[in-house]
Amino acid sequence: GENVEQHPSTLSVQEGDSAVIKCTYSDSASNYFPWYKQELGKRPQLIIDIRSNVGEKKDQRIAVTLNKTAKHFSLHITETQPEDSAVYFCAASQPGGGNKLTFGTGTQLKVEL
Amino acid sequence: GAVVSQHPSRVICKSGTSVKIECRSLDFQATTMFWYRQFPKKSLMLMATSNEGSKATYEQGVEKDKFLINHASLTLSTLTVTSAHPEDSSFYICSARNPSGRGTQETQYFGPGTRLLVL
Numbered sequence: 001g002e003n004v005e006q007h008p009s010t011l012s013v014q015e016g017d018s019a020v021i022k023c024t025y026s027d028s029a030s031n032y033f034p035w036y037k038q039e040l041g042k043r044p045q046l047i048i049d050i051r052s053n054v055g056e057k058k059d060q061r062i063a064v065t066l067n068k069t070a071k072h073f074s075l076h077i078t079e080t081q082p083e084d085s086a087v088y089f090c091a092a093s094q095p096g097g098g099n100k101l102t103f104g105t106g107t108q109l110k111v112e113l
Numbered sequence: 114g115a116v117v118s119q120h121p122s123r124v125i126c127k128s129g130t131s132v133k134i135e136c137r138s139l140d141f142q143a144t145t146m147f148w149y150r151q152f153p154k155k156s157l158m159l160m161a162t163s164n165e166g167s168k169a170t171y172e173q174g175v176e177k178d179k180f181l182i183n184h185a186s187l188t189l190s191t192l193t194v195t196s197a198h199p200e201d202s203s204f205y206i207c208s209a210r211n212p213s214g215r216g217t218q219e220t221q222y223f224g225p226g227t228r229l230l231v232l
Contacts, residue, residue, distance in 0.1 A: 032219040043223040
């Protein structure tokens with residue numbers, strides 16, 4: 001089955017700096033890659049996603065890049081703010097089987113003032 | 114759109130009892146819902162895929178007789194933890210896909226989760 005690795009497990013940045021979180025996946029059939037933000041005790045919230053026919057997608061301060069050949073994708077947050085502090089999860093989905101998601105292990109992002 | 118609710122949000126029960134958790138899609142119909150389990154500071158582990166009108170598909174290592182899933186309508190899936198024990202204590206989260214919604218057909222929207230504590 002699919003295996004998703006995520007790095008780093010913790011990331012501390014100064015407010016205004018950029019943050020980058022990286023994930024790799026194992027199944028070349030995976031074609032959908034969402035990123036979720038989860039605050040303590042809350043539900044995961046989708047922040048951005050990308051499909052395998054696209055190399056990059058941007059939404060304001062958030063961008064995701066995908067390298068299908070290398071089977072890795074990254075989340076980029078620019079101009080970080082304290083409210084960006086949360087746990088971020090990457091995930092990968094394969095067609096069929098209900099499009100179930102395999103999640104990475106998560107990155108605890110802390111944006112310091 | 115794409116709102117998913119869960120009930121209850123928190124439950125404490127005695128060892129040996131059964132607990133039912135409901136997952137509802139409020140403003141869309143979901144033929145497929147998913148049940149996850151999350152331990153503190155850990156990732157989401159898929160337990161099973163719930164299919165409306167048919168049997169759920171369980172992930173390897175998840176006991177289907179322990180975690181009963183019923184998806185009787187297009188807006189409701191239930192997870193019943195049978196004969197709960199302290200090791201079943203966890204955060205259970207459901208999600209649903211909205212193939213006709215604004216997002217892609219693969220997009221999953223999560224419920225707020227249910228925190229189960231078995232004494």
